[in-house]
Structure formats: structure tokens, C-alpha cells
Amino acid sequence: MRRWFQRRWQNALTRRHPPAPVVTLRHNRIYVLPTMFGALYAATAVLVLIGAINYQLSLAYLFAFVLIGLGHAALLQSYRNLLKLELHALVAEPVFAGDTAHFPVALANTGKPPRRALSVSLHGQPASWVESVPRDDATIARLPVATTGRGWLGMPTLRIDTTYPSGWCKAWSYANLDARCLVYPRPEDDPPPYHGQHGDQGQRRVHGDDDFAGLRNYVPGDMPRQIAWKQFARLDTLLVRQDERHEGHAWLFDWHALPELGTEARLSRLTAWIIAAEANGDRYALALPGSTLPRGNGPAHRHACLQALALFDRMTP
Amino acid sequence: MSDTLPGRALYTLIAALLMALLPHLLTLPPWLALLIVAVPLWRASLVYRGKTLPPRWLRYVLMLALLALVFWQFRTLIGRSGGVAMLVSLIAIKLLETHSRRDAAVLTLLGYFAAGALFLVSQSFWMLLWALATAVALTTQLMAWQRRTDHYEPDEAWRALRMLAEAAPVVILLFLLFPRLSGPLWSMPEDRNGASSGLSDVMSPGSFTNLALDDSPAFRVSFDGKAPPVSTMYWRGPVFERFDGRNWQQLHDDAGVRPTAIAVGPTLSYSMLMEPSERSWLLALDLPVRWPAHSRLTSRFQLVADAPLAQRRRLDIVSSPFWHASEPDGVLRRNLVLPASGNPQARALARQWQQLPAAARVDAAQQWLRAGKFSYSLSPPLLPGPDPIDDLLFTTREGFCEHYAGAFVFLMRAAGVPARVVGGYLGGERNAGGDYWLVRQADAHAWTEVWLAERGWQRVDPTAAVAPNRINQGLAQSVTNAARLPGVLRNEAPWLRELRQHWDATVFQWNRWVIGYDAQRQMQLLNRLGIDALASAAFIGWFAALVLALLLGYGLAQRWRNRPPPRDAAMRCWLRFVAKLERAGIAAQPGEAPSSLAHRAAALLPAHREALEAIAASYLAARYREDPAALAELRTRVKQLQLTVGRAKQSGKEQ
Known part of the structure; x- marks a missing residue:
């Protein structure tokens, strides 16, 4: 029941705050209520007023009204601390499932007074503290979200709170930013080595032949068929063709070669192997049902492979 | 994210609290004030040196000791002075155990409360400024610990000032329209430590002479319409009827039957702003026919308040200068009583007039004074002998108003005319800019009343016979040794006089409209708007309209600020x-x-x-x-x- 209410509430919030890449906090999106401290402050003002009535002190009346007026001004100040603040969603770095994703959000202040003491959080997640957004400037808050499954993680509803300047009132607003974070599958904790003895473990060693990568000086022991004879003819220096095989190996990580595992377990193992191969400087290709990624290495290749694994069998949102 | 209070925020908190406490501390005995100030300063030095707080038992001992000292000094922990002293010590002690933001929150609220209590000390314009500055300081330091960082932001004081400016419309609206009650909610134990100034309740030789040197204001008056001539402005105070040979005292008992007074002819309405005097005397012109609530007219036609004036108070009074009273015989008999013996020469003089009709006896005595080459002096010789009236009338011939008033009543009673001394003030200084009259303590005066069967009580001022200028032109023109008077009472440079009058006019308007803004004034203002009662439909309509206008104004201002750029x-x-x-x-x-x-x-x-x-x-x-x-x-x-x-x-x- 409670969950149902929460879902309805979130849906209502989403309808009221439709997703957009940039959200400007407008007057009809900001809510303000007094805090406990504010209630005690109001009680103090009432006490001063009672004293004024009892001792017939006109200026104490005035001062009690000043306290009430200050409370009202504080309410407006808290509200204006959020008003017209712009929230820009920036690109979130991919993470592995189970890790904490961080959605970077730029808080931009186009107004004159600095915005201070902002607490920003994503729905159900711990808050981040933004001490100040100076005038005509922006501050980036990295908002954590704990991840569970792989795939695209949409940015949950953002909530921004402030009690600045007085602490008597809390102003808050919600924003649905159009941003997502890619969550790679969780790497298997203790995977079998991808270069194991068994050829049927899902990885296959691929012989590279024309993977020409560069030239280096000849050292005794190099095989004659590796010597770059053409360059020798031109430069009169013995150079050796250097290909990838000699720096690392090339592997094919194949989904179909791991029939004994379930889908998520296979993805986890392939993920772990890609991380390990990348760390060893090996080249690797990835074969999945319906798609194959050619051999390669480097951050872009790693990302492409992990993305394919993350989105395997998932509809793109 | 920790809950501890940053050091700098604590310094600003201590500074703001000291601002709230300072005027209170000045009213405490110096040793207690120093003791209380030492605590926050000690706390600040602990932070500065990075030391921890004193142990809990020590704090409790200190708190109990301080409260015991306060109790020992004031014999109470509630009421005005005792309560304020307790509040002040509690704030100081609380500072000692302040380490979290929660404690600071409590202290800040106490600070606001202490700032509100400042008006128990004084209701001057400067005190209001000080209290507002304190509120701004307290609000500024709140911001520092909302930020949770340990540095100063110079723009925050401006932000607090801005908040004060934004509060102004709300403050004005509430100040004008919040219903004012005309009496206290409950009575607190009052402390009578304020020494009364001004008129005294016993008239002895010298009591008015001392006042003549006091240039502080007693009250200010503004007349609705034309003011009466200054020579008729006799502000009636206590009536002295019992003479013991040297001092004149009041009689407080009624003679069973109250006098009846009939006012005839046009009336004067005026509003007075009384300075606090710690006495309940309200100085009205003869004869009050309408007076404010919580005051009454005595059987001596003196207007008195139910309680002594501890605060400045505004009064609206209507008086009738022409009146006629009938007095019970008992009162008249008492106004013929003289001590059994003493002052034989004066008695002999009065006996000569006894054959004349009563009115002629009064004229004869005035004539005798006028012809007698008496002088009006601020420093008459002392009259220590057993027959002071004889000495004055026949030997020294030098005196002040109380001397002549006393002697005149003595002569009248000896001649068989009921007579009594009336104390009060005479005249005042007109402030042309503010269109009001300032009456100072130095204007204190004593005159007499004689009873004539066909005309009732008649005011006779023997000073007028001795020094006619006193009545028309004031003290400085009439006394023989004016150099002893304070500067403002002597003839001063015109520009200085103008400047002083401007300042006094400002103070008068402040006192009249801000300090004196009470249930009555509020009603006057509301009546002018066509509202006859609080919580009436008209009042609620006006209130709602004003609130709506404020909101609308704010909304329009916001819209104007957010307007899209103009389109061509x-x-x-x-x-x-x-x-x-x-x-x-x-x-x-x-x-x-x-x-x-x-x-x-x-x-x-x-x-x-x-x-x-x-x-x-x-x-x-x-x-x-x-x-x-x-x-x-x-x-x-x-x-x-x-x-x-x-x-x-x-x-x-x-x-």
C-alpha cells in the first residue's frame, strides 16, 4: 500500500515536473514550509508580543512585528534562494552494477545574489551539499545513486532543499532531468582466467597475421620472416615488423561458448574478462547473439564492448 | 555535516548576544554586570585557544551561583528587573555549554527575546535603533551556521538588512492595525525603585526652587484648535490643604460629600504626552470634563491615574475653563484651619481686613503684596525661624512661588476666607514647528484658590502680584537671578533655540505617534478610515484589501523583474x-x-x-x-x- 502511494506520488511529481535536459526552478515549482526552529522563532515573537501587551510598550509591539516581518522576509529569502536556479544535467560516467553511479548536475545561478547552503539529492539517495553558487557562475554537484542491475539508469527525481538564510523555513523543489547513466554488468568476482588452457571456455585465441603495428630495431633472435626487408633495402638498417601478437594476445570472448551459465552470469563473466584483458593490454573481440564487435583494445573499445553487454537483451529507453 | 558549531559563527553569536545584553547590563549593579559579561568572554577565549568546555559540574555550580546572586540582589527572579537579570544570566550561562547548532539555535531565540525586552529599559528612538541592529546581527550570524562553513561572508549583513527592509510593510501594517489592548494582561510584581522626579507631594520652602533648575520635559501638549493664552495655562497638580507651620500637605480623605462642579461655556480639547514620573498625577487644565480610562477626578478637581506613570503616556482630555463648584461645609471649614500659634504679624495684618466683604479681602491682600516691593528670587534666604511667614512678609521680602502661595493662603485663612495652595505647572514653551507646547519641570508653579460664596473657588496667583512677568513671559524674565537657570531656560541664540525646538518637535512626534500609539489612537485612525470597531466587517475588509494590495504589489514587482525582453x-x-x-x-x-x-x-x-x-x-x-x-x-x-x-x-x- 505504502509503495503504491509512493509510486503514485512519484508519478504525480513527474507529471508536474516533466523531464527536460535543463530545468529552471520557477515560482510555481518551489514549496516553502516553516521548520521546527521556525515554529520556535514564531513562539519567541509571540512571547515578545505578550510582553508588549502586558507592559503596554508600544516599541515592544513594534519589535514583535519586526520579528514577524523578519520571519516573513526569511520565507521569501529561502524561496528566492531557489528561484530561477538552473539545473543542467551533465554526462554521467558509466559504472558497474552494484557500484554507485554519480549524476553530475550543474547548478547555474544567473541571478544577482549568491545561492547558498543547498542540499541536493536524488529520490531515495543520500544528499549532496552545495555550499555556494556564486553570482553568474555554476557549481557541479555529483549526485550518487546506488545501482543494482545493468542497462540504462534514468536519473531519479531530483530534490533540492535549502533552509538558508535563517533556518526558519525550508524551501524545496523537484526536477526531473533528462539524463541517464549506463550501468555495465557486474563483473564476476572470481572469474576463471580468460587465457585458460581450455579452448572451450568461451574465449578463443585468434591468430593475428596482418596486424602490423610498427617497426623496431632488430635484436638477435628475431625470426627472419619478421624483418622488414623493404625498409632494409631503402634505409640499410635491419628493422623488425612488430605486430600485436608479440605485445599481447588477441582473444575472442564468445557468448555461445559458455552454455553452462545463465544470461546474467555469462554477462558477468564476459565483463570480468574484458576488464582483465584490457588491464593486460590484450586485444579482444566480443561475440554476442545477433552482434559481434571486432578485435581491438583501448578505452573506446572497452566501452563499446561493455555497453553491448550492458544493453544485451534490453530495450533502449 | 557535523553538528558542531564553527568557531567564527560562535564569535558572531557571542557578539550579537552581547549587543542584546548591553543595555540590560547597564541597568544592573556594576559588579553583577561585570560578572555576567565575563562568562561569554571566557567562552570566546576558550574557542580562540582551542580549549574544551569546562566540566559539567562547574557549569552547574556557576549557574546556581549566578542565579543566587541575582536573587540576593533583587529578592525575586520574576517581574521586571529580577526577570531581566535572570534572562541575562541564563544567556551568559547557556553560552558556556554551547557547542552544537541546536544550542546556538536556542541562544539565538533567547537573544531575540532579550532584544525585545530592551524596551523595558527605555522606549527612546535610539533604543529602537539598537534593538533593530541587534536583530540584524542575530539574523546575520544565523546565516553563518546555515552555511556550515567557518568563514565570514560580508554580504550576509547586507542580506539581513535587506530582510529588515522587506519586513517593513508587514511591520507597518501590523503596527497600525493589530488590535491594541488598553490594560495589562496580568499584573506583575512592580518594583518601585524609580525615584520620582518633578512635583513633590509636600510643599516646603525650596521644593519648587529646586525644580526651577531642572530643564527636563514634564509633558507636552497639543491643542485641538486654538490654544488658550499662556497666562491661563495652569496645569493642576496636587492640592495642599494642611499647614503645620512650615510644610503644606495634601489631605486625602473626602469630607463625606463630594463637591459638585458645573462646567459652563466653551471647552478646550487637547492631548498630553506625560513623561514617566512614578507618580499618578495627570496635569490637566481646570476643569476636566472628559478624561481617559484608568484615571479619575479627585474631590480636589485633580486628575489622577489609577497607577503611577512608569512609562510615557498619552492622554486625551477635554477641559472647561469656565466652571462653578459647590463645596460641602466640612471642606470649607478645613480650609480655614491654621496652627494654633505663630506668625503673629501676619495674623495681625489679616485681622485688619476682616471687616471687608470676602472678595475685597482677597483684593486687599493682593494689593498689599503688589505694594510691598517683594522680589521673586531663585535663591531666597532661608527662613529657619519659628515664624517663617512673618520673616518673609516683613523682613526678607524675597521668595519664590511656593513662599508667596503659602503666605497668601495663610493671610486668607487668617482673614476668614477659605483658601488652599495648588501645585502644578504654569505655561510652557511653544514649539512653532511642531505646534505643541513643551512644559518643563522648571515650569512647576504654586498658586492658590480662595472660596467666595457666590463665585465658588477662584484662582489667585500671588506670584502675579509680586512678579507679573512670570505669568506672561516665563521664568527667565521674572526672576532676579536668571543666570542660575539652565541654558535652555535663559535667552539663548535664536539659531540654537530653533535647532533645539526642531529636535524636540521630532522627539514629540515620535513619542506621540509611535510610543503613544495605543488603543485610543488606533481607534482614532480607524475612525478616520470609516471603521468603527476592530473585527467589524469594515475592518476586515480594509485589512484584507491591504494584504491583497501588498501581495499584488509583490507579484507585479516579480513579474516586472521576470518580464520577457521587449519584442520589436x-x-x-x-x-x-x-x-x-x-x-x-x-x-x-x-x-x-x-x-x-x-x-x-x-x-x-x-x-x-x-x-x-x-x-x-x-x-x-x-x-x-x-x-x-x-x-x-x-x-x-x-x-x-x-x-x-x-x-x-x-x-x-x-x-
């Missing part, structure tokens, strides 16, 4: 064009430049390429070169543009 003719044409494109299924992207929108549209609608590009070009020319020809072209082109909807919609989807 070219811009309007362009927006029509964008709307046309949108109907054709091509939506402009936010921030898209006109030329790129035209290019994109042209790619989707090749048939209109020429028109689209011409529109973009003429828009740019019209808008940024302000070319009127381009504007005309833009207009016609946009008007003529006919886009086929269906085709573009499909291709538009690709975007």
Missing part, C-alpha cells in the same frame, strides 16, 4: 513565421539561430527554399541593422508564405 516588430514577424513552420511540423529548437532554422526548413521543404532563406536574411537585416526596407520585405514574405502541411510533417519527424 521584426521579432513579432519572425515569431509568426516560426509558428507557421511549427504548424507545418518543423519545430524551432531552443537556441537555434534564425539562419540555421531556415536551412533546416529549406532542406525539408525544398519547394520553399528561396522564400525561407529570404525571410531569415530580411529578419536579420531588420532586427540587427534596423533596416526598414528589410522589415517591409519580411512582413510580406511571411504573410505570403504558404506551407504544405502533410509532407513536411513526415520529414519533420526525423529530427
